[in-house]
Structures are given as structure tokens and as C-alpha cells.
Amino acid sequence: KAGVTQTPRYLIKTRGQQVTLSCSPISGHRSVSWYQQTPGQGLQFLFEYFSETQRNKGNFPGRFSGRQFSNSRSEMNVSTLELGDSALYLCASSPGLAQVADTQYFGPGTRLTVL
Amino acid sequence: AQSVTQPDIHITVSEGASLELRCNYSYGATPYLFWYVQSPGQGLQLLLKYFSGDTLVQGIKGFEAEFKRSQSSFNLRKPSVHWSDAAEYFCAGDSNAGGTSYGKLTFGQGTILTVHP
Numbered sequence: 001k002a003g004v005t006q007t008p009r010y011l012i013k014t015r016g017q018q019v020t021l022s023c024s025p026i027s028g029h030r031s032v033s034w035y036q037q038t039p040g041q042g043l044q045f046l047f048e049y050f051s052e053t054q055r056n057k058g059n060f061p062g063r064f065s066g067r068q069f070s071n072s073r074s075e076m077n078v079s080t081l082e083l084g085d086s087a088l089y090l091c092a093s094s095p096g097l098a099q100v101a102d103t104q105y106f107g108p109g110t111r112l113t114v115l
Numbered sequence: 116a117q118s119v120t121q122p123d124i125h126i127t128v129s130e131g132a133s134l135e136l137r138c139n140y141s142y143g144a145t146p147y148l149f150w151y152v153q154s155p156g157q158g159l160q161l162l163l164k165y166f167s168g169d170t171l172v173q174g175i176k177g178f179e180a181e182f183k184r185s186q187s188s189f190n191l192r193k194p195s196v197h198w199s200d201a202a203e204y205f206c207a208g209d210s211n212a213g214g215t216s217y218g219k220l221t222f223g224q225g226t227i228l229t230v231h232p
Contacts, residue, residue: 004158006158031217031218032218033218033219033220035220042222042223042224042225043205043207043220043222043225045218045219045220045221047218048217048218048219049218050217050218055217055218056217056218058219090158090159092159092218092220094218096218102218103149103161103164104149104161104218104220106151106159106160106161107158108157108158109156109157111156
């Protein structure tokens with residue numbers, strides 16, 4: 001099976017712009033989670049989608065949003081970019097079985113740099 | 116609050132030496148626990164996981180981890196380290212509570228492993 005893919009791998013934006021990142025999960029996986037990784041804050045959970053519905057959300061401002069499509073692919077959007085949004089954004093997919101902890105498999109990440 | 120702690124930010128070992136990376140957790144109930152490894156600029160690769168049952172779990176690349184409920188620990192071990200093991204290692208937990216835990220792993224701060232020849 002192909003692994004989790006993320007596009008683009010690298011992005012450079014300027015403050016105030018918006019950005020959309022894409023994630024394609026492992027075939028058959030219905031849950032996609034997003035994380036932000038920075039040197040100062042480490043790995044922080046952004047949100048999780050399952051069957052096109054957001055089931056869980058971390059403690060991030062409303063500028064961070066996401067969605068999931070019927071084929072389980074997911075996108076996350078960051079509006080009005082700030083310098084502090086520079087980070088590695090990781091997505092992870094899992095089967096998404098309810099009430100059972102799934103194993104999350106991670107993509108290579110998208111490195112976002114905000115200038 | 117649920118948390119995962121990795122007390123060691125940086126560990127240096129010689130190639131061929133044994134390795135133990137520490138991980139402590141704080142959860143209301145027994146969480147599901149994971150160890151991931153990250154090479155520079157890359158995503159996270161799953162090394163092993165603990166859901167229930169045998170408290171000694173085997174993973175890939177010769178790694179193992181032992182779940183100790185009495186110590187709230189899930190330490191990662193390897194008997195003989197190879198230079199290619201140099202990377203950052205993350206311990207993570209999932210509360211298995213459904214609801215607000217869906218899809219959410221809580222990560223430790225990571226331990227950077229340096230391997231000397």
C-alpha cells in the first residue's frame with residue numbers, strides 16, 4: 001500500500017497570505033489527523049476528520065481550518081498567515097474505527113515558511 | 116491533564132552500546148502508547164505500540180519497549196545501537212476515551228539521539 005502523501009512538500013508565503021495543504025491518506029483509511037510541529041512547541045494536534053466530519057479539534061485559532069472529501073483526502077487551510085505559523089505540518093491517517101485507538105501513520109510533512 | 120513526558124532532551128551513545136529512552140505518561144486510565152522516530156526533515160515512522168496484553172512489546176529495527184503501570188512508564192530500549200539509529204524519538208499517548216480523544220495523539224517533547232562511532 002502506498003503511504004500517506006502530502007503536497008506540497010515545501011511552501012514559502014508572506015504574512016497575511018493564506019495557504020492550503022493537502023493530504024492523501026493510506027487507501028482504506030477514513031481518519032485524517034493534522035499536527036503542527038515547531039521547535040518551541042513540539043508536536044501539537046490541530047484537528048481530526050472522519051467521513052468528512054470534524055470529530056476533534058485542538059487549541060488553535062480559527063485561522064486554522066480543514067476539510068475532508070468523500071475519498072478521505074483532506075486539506076487544511078491557514079488564513080492571514082503569521083510568522084509564528086512557520087512549521088512542519090504533518091498529517092496522519094488511520095482506519096478510524098470508533099471507540100478504538102487506531103495506529104496513526106504519518107506523511108512526510110509540508111514545511112511552511114512565512115516571511 | 117493528560118500528558119506524556121520525555122525527561123531526556125538529548126542522549127549520546129557509542130555505536131554498539133545499549134540504549135534506553137525514557138517516557139512517562141499521565142492519564143486517568145491506561146492509555147495506548149506509541150514510539151515514533153523522525154529523521155531530519157521527515158515525517159514520523161512508527162516503531163512500536165502498546166494497546167494491552169504483554170507489557171513487553173517488540174518493534175521494528177530491533178527496538179522494544181516495556182510498559183510499567185506502577186511507574187507510569189513506557190521506556191524504549193535497544194541492545195546495540197547502530198549509527199543509522201541517530202534521529203529524534205517521540206513517545207505518544209492516546210487516551211482511548213473516544214469523544215475528545217478522537218485522532219489525537221499527545222506527544223512528548225522528543226529525545227534527540229546522537230550516535231558516536
